[in-house]
Amino acid sequence: MTEMRATSAFCTIVPPHLLEQLARHEDPEVHHSARHSLALDAEHRDCRRLAIRSVVVPKPTLQPADSPQRTLYDARHHQGLPGIEVRAEGDRPSTDASVNRAYDGLGATFDFYLKAYGRHSVDGAGLPLHASVHYGEGYDNAFWNGSEMVFGDGDGKTFKDFTIPLEVIGHELTHGVTQYSANLTYDGQSGALNESVSDVFGSLIKQHALRQSAHDADWLIGEGLLETGVHGRALRSMKAPGTAYDDPRLGKDPQPAHMDHYVRTTDDNGGVHLNSGIPNHAFYLLATALGGYAWERAGRIWYDTLTGGKLPAGADFATFAQVTATAAQARYGDGEEKRAVLAAWAGVGVTPASHSSSVPHQSAAPEGAESAPQG
Amino acid sequence: MYIAVTRTGGFAGITRKAELETTGRPDARQLTDLARAALTASRSPAPSGAPDAFHYEITIDGTTINLADSEVSEAGRALIQAVLSQDKS
Incomplete structure (x- = not known):
């Protein structure tokens, strides 16, 4: 019932008229959440109005299905979205390989979040998944526009089709998960964390699909x-940031792996794709220290951090590190996992913030608060 | 007319920059027209944009505009393509 939250970053995804309807619902689990949300509504009206402008309001599903609702569009090399519908859920494969790769990648991502963490789609409430392929002319990018995924074909000289790597699809959809949970501000260190979380889960989605261990x-x-x-x-490279490429045309991979090499720049929202190397490598160190499937303990700690309601939108690395340690202790106690988390952050030169300095400046309710458990 | 384009952001996080001077070029008139149209169509300041989206900084004879990819006009897109194609990377 996470769609009825009124206090999280996306407090706005259910319109008031629908909350009122749900508040009259006979199921106590339903009406309790709705009534609670309505009580908070006035207080959060500004937040609601703000977010409605930028987010497509999903159709609420009281009991999210355990299977995805995918729709694929062909932008036909234009930059208008979404384009023409070419494959809906359950349709037979298209003759277009990009369509099929994106369809399968959306499915693998949905499957990952459900099986690993009991999460139903990017919003935790069964949000239908939409993606557009063949966006623009020779377009060297893929992005999440706040409500759907968009893939370019690449220029054919430097980049291939962006639907090819599964971790790219997982990365983009995870921007959606972040948007509906901690909603990390896309600038500076919180922006680098937003990017890193997408890389972490993008990689885990691929590892999950291939049943690969951390090693x-x-x-x-x-x-x-x-x-x-x-x-x-x-x-x-999360294993060795700064080593992914070294090419005469592209230059050398500029990612740092340690705070000693943190890049200060105003480009790219403060280097969000550069400094993400630091938390990326911290996650790699944790996952390989714990061993086994990385989505199990290491991924769970990161997932709890992202969705647990204790991570402020403007978190810096030190605050994020502190919340991961708290999340490790909450789930696994004061043992191997928490020690490995602290060692991983030490390995990249990040000292977790103290509790007192990391109190969120605005309250963020944990996903699932006041509601039935997911899954 | 001096025109410079910097593209930042994007999934790859790779910055591309290129510049040109229209004087003496066979396509000078076309580029000048595109640049004027791009300036007219632009708004500022740049919005923050979507995760992984491209951002552009376009300088035309001392005037600099910043645009999110979703805000680029048709003229702006043609101009960006023309200028960035100067850079062979």
């Missing part, structure tokens, strides 16, 4: 995306 995984982001002749394996 078997490649920890690459954008593997298979670079055209033949480009000197590089991928766009980013």
